Amino acid sequence: AQKVTQAQTEISVVEKEDVTLDCVYETRDTTYYLFWYKQPPSGELVFLIRRNSFDEQNEISGRYSWNFQKSTSSFNFTITASQVVDSAVYFCALSEHGDSSYKLIFGSGTRLLVRP
Amino acid sequence: SAVISQKPSRDICQRGTSLTIQCQVDSQVTMMFWYRQQPGQSLTLIATANQGSEATYESGFVIDKFPISRPNLTFSTLTVSNMSPEDSSIYLCSVESTGAGPEKLFFGSGTQLSVL
Numbered sequence: 624a625q626k627v628t629q630a631q632t633e634i635s636v637v638e639k640e641d642v643t644l645d646c647v648y649e650t651r652d653t654t655y656y657l658f659w660y661k662q663p664p665s666g667e668l669v670f671l672i673r674r675n676s677f678d679e680q681n682e683i684s685g686r687y688s689w690n691f692q693k694s695t696s697s698f699n700f701t702i703t704a705s706q707v708v709d710s711a712v713y714f715c716a717l718s719e720h721g722d723s724s725y726k727l728i729f730g731s732g733t734r735l736l737v738r739p
Numbered sequence: 740s741a742v743i744s745q746k747p748s749r750d751i752c753q754r755g756t757s758l759t760i761q762c763q764v765d766s767q768v769t770m771m772f773w774y775r776q777q778p779g780q781s782l783t784l785i786a787t788a789n790q791g792s793e794a795t796y797e798s799g800f801v802i803d804k805f806p807i808s809r810p811n812l813t814f815s816t817l818t819v820s821n822m823s824p825e826d827s828s829i830y831l832c833s834v835e836s837t838g839a840g841p842e843k844l845f846f847g848s849g850t851q852l853s854v855l
Contacts, residue, residue, distance in 0.1 A: 658844075666829065668782075668846040714781060725835050725843045726772065729781040 625650050627717050629730035636705055637738050644700045644733045646715030657698045658716040705737045741766055741834050745847035752822055752854050759818045760850045762832030767812035770835035777828045788815050822854045
């Protein structure tokens with residue numbers, strides 16, 4: 624069965640600190656996709672990244688970086704030099720694309736609080 | 740990309756009544772999904788709605804409680820029937836993009852439902 628675990632319920636950091644949000648997933652499929660979404664207090668879901676299971680290359684986008692490790696079934700997300708605007712709930716999600724649809728299984732989310 | 744308009748944005752309803760949530764997309768899409776986010780929780784898929792066929796419900800969700808319509812490729816509705824306080828949640832519509840970009844799933848801004 625598919626499962627996404629975000630063990631960190633809440634993280635609090637001071638502005639400019641680096642912070643890593645953990646995501647561990649379970650799937651029996653060899654083809655799957657991993658996502659990260661940000662949900663700010665306003666409630667909308669903001670897409671951050673999609674990664675397919677065949678691409679283990681780490682990715683950096685500005686202050687954001689992602690570390691995909693198939694050997695440990697992890698897809699961790701790091702924010703460098705955090706800012707107050709990064710305060711949000713972050714969701715990791717998994718999709719098996721076998722039936723040609725991106726049906727997502729979400730983790731429980733990690734609430735990040737960045738203090739000034 | 741896809742722009743999703745979801746109505747209403749919020750509502751307060753009485754126990755035993757029903758509410759229909761509308762999801763309008765600015766382009767034709769094949770796959771539409773309905774998610775529920777209970778207070779402080781993650782997102783859970785309710786059902787997948789394809790045009791011209793019955794919606795496919797996930798475990799724990801039934802058509803009598805959450806009837807879905809999908810009359811065309813740009814519109815869908817989700818009804819929350821015979822509501823109880825346990826139905827208080829955010830309901831989100833999501834569509835799958837056929838574009839080449841990495842953001843394969845787009846989410847509406849959600850409907851915040853409170854049942855008294």
